[in-house]
Amino acid sequence: MFELLGIPPQVLLGQLLLGLINGSFYAVLSLGLAVIFGLLNIINFAHGALYMAAAFVAWMLLEYLGIGYWPALILAPLIVGAFGVLLERTMLSRLYHLDHLYGLLLTFGLALIIQGLFRNYYGISGLPYQIPEALSGGRNLGFMFLPNYRAWVVVASVLVCFGTWFMIEKTRLGAYLRAATENPVLVGAFGINVPLMIMLTYGFGVALAGFAGVLAAPIYSVNPNMGADLIIVVFAVVVIGGMGSIMGAILTGYMLGLVEGLTRVFYPEGSAVVIFVIMAIVLLIKPEGLFGRTA
Amino acid sequence: MLNKLALGTALGALAASGALAQDITVKLGVLNDRSGIYADLSGEGSAVATRMAVEDFGAADKGMSVEVISADHQNKPDVGSNIARQWYDVDGVNAIVDVPTSSVALAVADITAEANGVLLDSGAGSTSLTREQCQPTTVHWTYDTAALANGTGGAVTNAGGKKWFFLTADYAFGHSLEENTMAVVKANGGEVVGNVRHPFPSQDFSSFLLQAQGSGADVIGLANAGGDTVNAIKQASEFGITQAGQSLAALLMFVTDVHSLGAETAQGLNLTEAFYWDQNDATREWSARFEEQMGAKPTMVHAGAYSATMAYLAAVEALGSAEDGRAIVAKMREMEIDDPLFGKVKVRADGRAIHDMYLFEVKTPAESEGEWDLYKQISSISGEDAFLPMLDECDFSKM
Secondary structure, three states: OOOEOOEOHHHHHHHHHHHHHHHHHHHHHHHHHHHHHHHHOOOOOOHHHHHHHHHHHHHHHHHHHOOOHHHHHHHHHHHHHHHHHHHHHHOHHHHOOOOHHHHHHHHHHHHHHHHHHHHHHHOOOOEOOOOOHHHOOEEEOOOOEEEHHHHHHHHHHHHHHHHHHHHHHHOHHHHHHHHHHHOHHHHHHOOOOHHHHHHHHHHHHHHHHHHHHHHHOOOOOEOOOHHHHHHHHHHHHHHHHOOOOHHHHHHHHHHHHHHHHHHHHHOHHHOOOHHHHHHHHHHHHOOOOOOOOOO | OHHHHHHHHHHHHHHHOOOOOOOOEEEEEEEEOOOOOOOOOOHHHHHHHHHHHHHHHOOOOOOOEEEEEEEEOOOOHHHHHHHHHHHHHOOOOOEEEEOOOHHHHHHHHHHHHHHOOEEEEOOOOOHHHHOOOOOOOEEEOOOOHHHHHHHHHHHHHHOOOOEEEEEEEOOHHHHHHHHHHHHHHHHOOOEEEEEEEEOOOOOOOHHHHHHHHHOOOOEEEEEOOHHHHHHHHHHHHHOOOOOOOOEEEEOOOOHHHHHHHOHHHHOOOEEEEOOOOOOOHHHHHHHHHHHHHHOOOOOHHHHHHHHHHHHHHHHHHHHOOOOOHHHHHHHHHHOOEEEOOOEEEEEOOOOEEEOOEEEEEEOOOOOOOOOOOOEEEEEEEOHHHHOOOOOHHHOHHHO
């Protein structure tokens, strides 16, 4: 058996797998951000707050209505996505002709308000949300114990990420969307309802955050800060991948999950900053991001 | 004439006994985290508890006029220091209550000493408050990291958990809790097989837990707090760590954290607290009144804010003034305190309040009869055993 820097290969394999699981969250969240930025040019700072809101919606559905995990996995993103549509219609749509900074400030303010409201009603300690019966337990892979739920997280995120990629890059609807961002006036002239498409795109991006929120509810503490802790990392992921690049966001999400996982083995104290170090390096060497299309 | 003479005599007698309370005004400032990670375990609840103390003390009937104000220090020493200065210098605050987050508490302790106010600390954990940075105006009421280490660390090691692995929050509090607990583990014949320092705060602990699992330890000591502890326990259960025979020791955990996890996930955990709402009739009665106002059961930090305020007001009443912080704390050290929530309490000459601590085990869902019915008491630890002995340079009775 070979050892790498004193770490046995089984341990390394286990840590890589865990990194992949964390990467799944990064991928789904950064994908939502990339879709919104790529198609709306809005830097959606409320993304983390909406991710958190969806985890709370899942909890509320269970607590108040007795609706379990599986329906919540569909319902909570829909509810949060609808809320996103409301935000887009009433507020964001007024900012499209202004500089990016205005959208960023507005969504940042919204994030603080949403977090503040949840904190006010539910406190800061968090709420319990159990892993669904069908996915509890786990299996021994020889090198580590893999909880079934974490395996499901990877599968679900891969499906959602590549489904989204396929829809935007390979379908007629996606072609309209991409065209609408290039030249909204011309696309509108072809009889396509551009404002409606943009509204639904924002709703969809937010629903992706909501999906990640429900995925996270059973394994992380459902508390009002869960999004704020994550969103900065996810922004770094988007920057590294290249703003607006769909595939870039997905691949970078998984990749940085792996890098972070390895850092946790070799130098755990550095695991919180490693992503930002990489971001700084990427910005120095390739400012448009690893997968960015334009400089 | 005779009446006036009688009144004069009566007043004189009152003055002599130090109970001339008619013109004592007291202003208490509750300074804590009202919006961040410690908002549930301290926050508005501590302000409510302090106001309850003022009411229960009967300040109004005793002619004392007591005002309670509160502010958010956001867990930042600079913010906390500014508020403390403003309170003492401009707003005429006599004592500051609660102050969780050790870094903020230590800053406020120094300012309090300069201003000759009183710091009634309930929320902070660092032993430095009554050791390296002790002050004659500090009273550290509820708990400290040494008491937690002695409670949980000692009990778990003696119960057979000899090999420990530490999961430690990478900042001052975590290091100090880790260090205290390691000492207790070794003193009780245990050994430390490894540790990992995780960034504060962290969401995902799976990686660190896997390292702990591979270490062959009997016990994984969680030297962290709040959301970090909750996430670590949640994920340890998910990764089958507890089912595989390793046990967890949460070195600092409040009843609000356990409530957040739920009995299903938290069952069987050992933890040390100074107070639990369901200990006796007095704690139940007080906690019910607290719950009416806050909608949740009190933590030991809330209870500490209440009891420390009660003791403080008694000392102020005895002295007849709230102006001289050093004199008030000296008076508190002399008093025999029999508190409804903490039992017999002695404020030691270094400002450390000595009282019993309790080792609890979290109930199983089958045992738990309500959402807050979470602990069963395993043992009590006497104050002398729980807290560190006094340092000579902190013996303010000699100064």
